[in-house]
Amino acid sequence: MLPRLLIFVVFMLSAVFAAGEASCAEPRKPTEHDVKAAFIFNFAKFVDWPPGKLQESGTIMNVCVVGDAPLGAALEAIEGKIAGGKRIKIKLEPPQQSQGNCSILFVGDSEKEQLGRILETVKNASVLTIGDTKGFGQQGVMINFFMEEKRVRFEINPKAAGRAGLKVSSNLLKIARIVGAP
Amino acid sequence: MKQLLHGMFVAVYFGVLLTLLPDAALAGTGDETADPATDLTTLSPEELMKVEVATVYSASKFEQKVTEAPASVSIVTADEIRKYGYRTLSDILRSLRSFNITYDRNYTFVGVRGFGRAGDYNSRILLQVDGHRLNDNVYSLALIGTEFPVDVDLIDRVEVVRGPGSSLYGNDAFFAVVNVITRRGGDLRGAELSGEAGSFDTYKARATYGNLFKNGMEALLSGSYYDSTGDRLFFKEFDAPATNNGITDHTDYDSFYNTLAKFSHAGFTLEGVYSSRTKGIPTASYGTDFNEPRNKTVDDWWFADLKYERSLGSRLAVTGRLFYDIYDYRGDYIYSGVVNKDLGYGSWWGGEAKVAATLLDRHKLVVGAEYQDNLHQDQKNYNLDPYELFVDDRRNSYLVAGYIQDEITIFRNLLLNAGVRYDYYSTFGSTVNPRLALIYTPIDGSVIKLLYGSAFRAPNVYELYLQSASTGMKGNPDLKPEKIKTYELIYEQYIGNSIRGTVTGFYYDINDLIIQVTDPADGLLVFRNLDDVKAEGAEAELEEKWDNGLTGKVSYSFVHAENSATGQTLVNSPQHLVKLNVTVPLIRDKVFLGIQELLTSRRKTLAGNFAKSYYITNLTLFSQNLLKNLELSASLYNLYDYKYGDPGGNEHVEDVIPQDGRVFRVKLTYRF
Numbered sequence: 001m002l003p004r005l006l007i008f009v010v011f012m013l014s015a016v017f018a019a020g021e022a023s024c025a026e027p028r029k030p031t032e033h034d035v036k037a038a039f040i041f042n043f044a045k046f047v048d049w050p051p052g053k054l055q056e057s058g059t060i061m062n063v064c065v066v067g068d069a070p071l072g073a074a075l076e077a078i079e080g081k082i083a084g085g086k087r088i089k090i091k092l093e094p095p096q097q098s099q100g101n102c103s104i105l106f107v108g109d110s111e112k113e114q115l116g117r118i119l120e121t122v123k124n125a126s127v128l129t130i131g132d133t134k135g136f137g138q139q140g141v142m143i144n145f146f147m148e149e150k151r152v153r154f155e156i157n158p159k160a161a162g163r164a165g166l167k168v169s170s171n172l173l174k175i176a177r178i179v180g181a182p
Numbered sequence: 183m184k185q186l187l188h189g190m191f192v193a194v195y196f197g198v199l200l201t202l203l204p205d206a207a208l209a210g211t212g213d214e215t216a217d218p219a220t221d222l223t224t225l226s227p228e229e230l231m232k233v234e235v236a237t238v239y240s241a242s243k244f245e246q247k248v249t250e251a252p253a254s255v256s257i258v259t260a261d262e263i264r265k266y267g268y269r270t271l272s273d274i275l276r277s278l279r280s281f282n283i284t285y286d287r288n289y290t291f292v293g294v295r296g297f298g299r300a301g302d303y304n305s306r307i308l309l310q311v312d313g314h315r316l317n318d319n320v321y322s323l324a325l326i327g328t329e330f331p332v333d334v335d336l337i338d339r340v341e342v343v344r345g346p347g348s349s350l351y352g353n354d355a356f357f358a359v360v361n362v363i364t365r366r367g368g369d370l371r372g373a374e375l376s377g378e379a380g381s382f383d384t385y386k387a388r389a390t391y392g393n394l395f396k397n398g399m400e401a402l403l404s405g406s407y408y409d410s411t412g413d414r415l416f417f418k419e420f421d422a423p424a425t426n427n428g429i430t431d432h433t434d435y436d437s438f439y440n441t442l443a444k445f446s447h448a449g450f451t452l453e454g455v456y457s458s459r460t461k462g463i464p465t466a467s468y469g470t471d472f473n474e475p476r477n478k479t480v481d482d483w484w485f486a487d488l489k490y491e492r493s494l495g496s497r498l499a500v501t502g503r504l505f506y507d508i509y510d511y512r513g514d515y516i517y518s519g520v521v522n523k524d525l526g527y528g529s530w531w532g533g534e535a536k537v538a539a540t541l542l543d544r545h546k547l548v549v550g551a552e553y554q555d556n557l558h559q560d561q562k563n564y565n566l567d568p569y570e571l572f573v574d575d576r577r578n579s580y581l582v583a584g585y586i587q588d589e590i591t592i593f594r595n596l597l598l599n600a601g602v603r604y605d606y607y608s609t610f611g612s613t614v615n616p617r618l619a620l621i622y623t624p625i626d627g628s629v630i631k632l633l634y635g636s637a638f639r640a641p642n643v644y645e646l647y648l649q650s651a652s653t654g655m656k657g658n659p660d661l662k663p664e665k666i667k668t669y670e671l672i673y674e675q676y677i678g679n680s681i682r683g684t685v686t687g688f689y690y691d692i693n694d695l696i697i698q699v700t701d702p703a704d705g706l707l708v709f710r711n712l713d714d715v716k717a718e719g720a721e722a723e724l725e726e727k728w729d730n731g732l733t734g735k736v737s738y739s740f741v742h743a744e745n746s747a748t749g750q751t752l753v754n755s756p757q758h759l760v761k762l763n764v765t766v767p768l769i770r771d772k773v774f775l776g777i778q779e780l781l782t783s784r785r786k787t788l789a790g791n792f793a794k795s796y797y798i799t800n801l802t803l804f805s806q807n808l809l810k811n812l813e814l815s816a817s818l819y820n821l822y823d824y825k826y827g828d829p830g831g832n833e834h835v836e837d838v839i840p841q842d843g844r845v846f847r848v849k850l851t852y853r854f
Contacts, residue, residue, distance in 0.1 A: 030222055032235045038222035039230055046227070078223055116495055138398070150234045150771075175227055 033074035035152040036145055040075065040130065043143060044083035044104060046169035047161075049126050061086035062101055064093050066118060067108025071132070102127055107141065109133045115141070126165045137179040142166070144179075155179045249629050250589075251343065252599040252619030254280075254672050254686055258340045260365065265765050265776040267802035267817035267847065271326045271362065274340055277763055279723050279737035280358075282756050282782060284828035286839050287415075287434060288463050288479060290327030294344070294357035295688065296717050296741035296755040306356035306639055306664075308347060312364055312444075312453060314487045317354045318509035319556045320528040322642045324354070328436050331457035331483045333388055333406040335376060335851070336442060338365040346637030346668050349601040349617035352552065352583050356637045356666050364444065364453075367402040368394030373854040380847035382434075383411035399447040409437040413842070415464050419835045420472045430473040433464040451489045458482045463515075467833040468653075474516045482510040497540040506531040521566040522652075526644075529558040546589040548601075555580045559643040563650055572652040577643050579608040587617075595623040605638070609646060613638045613663050631672040638663040645696055645709040655707045662711050666692045682725045689718045691746075698832070715752065717743035731767035731774065736760075751786055754829045756795075758783035769805075776802040787829040789837045796826035813851040820844050 044061060061083060065072045075090045082088070091102065105127050107118055112133050119140050122129065130143045137144035137155040142164070145154045155177040161168050222230065258274050268274045272290040276283040282293040292304055309316040309324035311332055317324050325331065340362050347355030370392030378386040390404035412434030421428035440457030463470070463477040470477050485507040493499045506529075513524035532554035539547045556579045563573035587601030599619040606612045617635035624630065641661035649656045670688040677683075695713035700706070719741030727733045739759040743752045760781035765774050778800040784792040799821040805814045820843055827838035 030233060030235055034222055035230055035233050035235055038225060039227065041223050042227045042230070081223065116493065117497075120495075151231060152233070152235060153231065172227060175231060 031074065032145075032147060032152050033071045034077065036071055036132065037074040037077050039145070039152065039154065040104065040106070041078040041081060041083060041088070043128060043130070043172070044086075044088060046172050047128055048167040048169070049103060049128075050165040059086050060089050061103045062089050062091050063104040063106070064091045064102035065106045065108065066093050067111035069106060069108030069110070069132075071106060071108070104128045104130060106130045107133075107136070112136075115139055122164075128161070128164075128166055142168075143176075146177075153177065249623075249674065249676070250597065250621060252589075252617065252621065252631065252633060253347075254344045254631075254670070254684065256342045256344075258342070260338050262763075262765075263334060263337060264806075264813065264815065265774050265802060265804045266763060266778055267776065267800065267804070267815055267819070267849075268334060269847065270328055270334060271330045271340070271360075274334070274337075275326060275342070275360070276780065277761060277778060278342060279721055279759070279761060280344055280739055282754075282759060282785075284754060285327065285841060286467070286828065286831060286834065287465050288461055288467065289323075289325070289329060292324070292326055293754060293756075295690070295719060295739070296743035296752065296757070297357065297692070297715065298754050299752065305354055305642065308351050308353075308355040308359045310359065310361040311455070312451075312487070313361060313489070313503070314453070314485060314505055315351075316483075316485075318483075318507070318526075318528045319530045319554075320509065320511070320526045320559050320561065320642060321644050322354055322640070324360070325459075325481060325483070328408065328410075328438055329459045329461070329481050331440055331455050331485075332362065332364065332442055333404065333440060335388055335406075336364050336390065336402075336404055338363050338369070345633060345670060346615070346617060346635035346666060348605075348615035348637035349603045349635060350548075350550075350585055350587060352581075352585075352603060352605050352615075353638065353640045356639050356664070364442065365392065365402065366394075367392035367400040367444065367446070370402070370853075374851060375854075376849065376851040378847060378849040380410075381845040382413045383409075384847070385409055397447075399445065401446075402442070402444040404443075405439070405441040407437075407439045409435075411435055412462065412464070415840070417465065417472075417836055417840070419837075420466065425472040430464045430466075432475050433462045433473060433477065435460070435462040435475075435478075449490055449492050451487075451491075453487045453489075454485070456482075456484050465830070465834055465836055465839060467831075468515055469517070469835075470522075471516045471518065476514055476516050476521065479511065479513040482508075482512075484508040499538045501534075501536040501538075503534045504531075505533070520568075523562070523564055523566055525560075525562040527558055527560040527562075528556070530554055530556045544591045548585075548587045550585050552583040552585075553580070561643065561648055563652065573648065573650045575643070575647050575649075577647060581605060581607045597621040605640075607640055607663075609643075610641060610662060613640075613665075627676045629672075629674040629676075631670075631674070633670040633672070634668070636665060636667045638665050639696075641696060641709070653707070654705065656701075656704075658709050661696060661709060662694050664692060664694050664696055664711070666690055680727045680729075682723075684723045685721070687718075687720045689716075691716050712747070714746040715743060716746045717741055719743075730770060731765065733763075733765045735763045737762075753788055754785045754793075756783045756785050758795075771806075772808055773803070773805045776800075776804060785829055787837045788832065791837055793827050793829050793838045796824055797822075798824060798826075811853040813849075815847075815849045817847045817849075818844060819847070 040063060063075060072092045078088055079090050080087060105122060107115060107129060111118060129141045131141040132145035137157050140157065140160045142157050142161045143154050145152055156168060156173060157179050158168060159180050256278050272283050275281045275292055280295050282298055284291045284298065291298060291302060292307060294307065303321050303323035304326065305317060305322035307324050340360060343359045347359040351359055374390040376388040386406065386408040388404065388406040392402040394400045414429060414431040415434055417428050438457065438459035442455050444453045460478055460480045462475060466472040485505060487505040490502045509528040511526035515522040515524060534550060534552045536548060536550035541547060559577040561573055561575045564571045583603060583605040585603035590598045592598055602614060602616040604612065604614050615636045615638055620632045622630045640663045646659055646661055647657040668688060668690040670686060672686040675683045692715040694711035695715055696709050696711055697713050698707050698709050699712065701708050719739065721739040723737035725735040741757060743755045744750060745752060762779040764777045767774055780798045782796055784795045787793055800819045801821055802815055802817040823844040825843065827840045830836040830839045
């Protein structure tokens, strides 16, 4: 009976420890979504859209999110910032709408069955497509995030970007993993 | 009884803890200072690459696959396999609601929702590896213990779909479909070496290499070796001076070696597996000599599987598969010193083709066809010396099947999933099995499913044709398939991304159940479609996953199953099952404590007695990256050394077969 009681006490202590861990005020580490949002801001700065082919008129650049990506909330951090002379606006599109008027389109994991259709609808426009689902890069998404240990990385599909007339700056290409399905 | 109460207390305690914990977690985050994301936007891409993020367990995303599935689905991930120290596929299934595992110290058997007769060959669950059927064509058994052909460390996830699956998969998908999905080469990106040591002189070594190459090809190669000497055991039924006073040593040995190779490129995947497992038989089953180390069974499996998957646009996908399998069973049974060789040999090849299409935005259609040619379905039995042949049965047969399933979106939140499959077997003829499911999502996060389905189990060549004078058995070529009809109502509730609750009620009716009886006319044993089983039950499950790594899952199942011809409750059918799994992060992201509590109520034995209820606690201390690329774990199974047993089968003198007491294991895995 005694060893059993002891073990039980250990369980309780460990549970309490975990509870304490969860509630102690450690400085909040950024989440992967915070880092991805910051990367997207950089992509807006370091990708060249063909002149006159930006989706929006005037001085706005729309960053649209399709699918219920948790990234949507983190993107508020870059709302209103200036990239390449344009002011960033975040638009959270419901999945069935057309993805017009977006210079940057982020496709969330929940839309992975629809990816083909989504990529079809932006095929002839100069839209920078971004994702964070395994395999998206191979399937034609131009920049696809993935996790390596606890760091955010991304892969670039330069052929897909090239087909849309977009030029990705070399300082992004040199730190990215390159994927290239024909 | 005390154990039962203790178990319930722990389950309730953790249940309460899990519900209270989130408040504690949320309370702490109110006082961080600057929003780190703002600071991040000033960083260059190179600097962003260096930022370490707080891990959010994306495994907490409850996939659409689960919510829209026309069934109750459970998924066990590689992460859980490591944290709970699961040693075999049977350990994995044992942790799941609805499943009851029994072990006769030779093979491991699974019972689902109250049905799992002692000595049944697991032919009523369909086992797959990466979609490749792994029930053989002689005994249709699903090998789930150490005899399972793939090392558990190579598993990426196990998807368990409860309920009748014959409308898609045909034979054996009676109670559940268990698909074991192996890891991808790209997930390894290098080599992995693993070593284990444990009680009873048990060791395992594994070497694995996997990679994703620049040209898109992915490769995974692995080999494992396992050897366990086994414990000295005592069986009271043999407690007599002539049989060593019931003590047997060096007969519970268990060893296997297996290899797996998987290559993928441009939509093609070629997978090959070879495995061989040898087990000693300490129970002296089938009337063999007691304490004889030469009593053993060897199970070998080879398979090669070539799959091709291709999406044509976003609305059409085709899959093609070609496979070839060999299952080779050899048993040595010693009778008064004479070696009896029992052999089963099956080889088969086949192909499947499947087309999945989305039509008119409302229909997700799946149409498929399957063909399997059973080249060999051979059984042989003879005494070695003096030579005497008892059985030499060779068969071949084939099956052809076609199926269609449509998921119709009636309204945005109401799906109707209807499917049917036609199977033609050259042995018994044809069978048609439908499935219907209504899936209703009244509000986001709540799902109600109403299901009906039928499934079949084909009589295997062992039941159809085996005649043996030595064991007094004869065949019955007129056997029909067993049929089950299942009705189920499921309610699933999701709260955010981290809490999931499920409540289900089910009723099933099995007809033409094949049992072995003695024919009064000649006194020989024969299989007949005689039995009828009805069962009803209810289950509840709650699962929670938190950002800091704390996870918890608790489930309770109740089932009442009885033979409707005799009105008797079934053998080896536990009425109550309680399962608790908790992972506690001791050092965030690095050290975890995995706690498992399993409660199984008493089970009737063949002699009409009861194997008493039991309560098992398993503990695993798991660490990753304390030293870079190193995983270490230490596990204690059956922590309280609870003495319990499982009902024996017809071939056992033992009414109840004693199971292991406290067992330990340490494991080390290193990545290059």
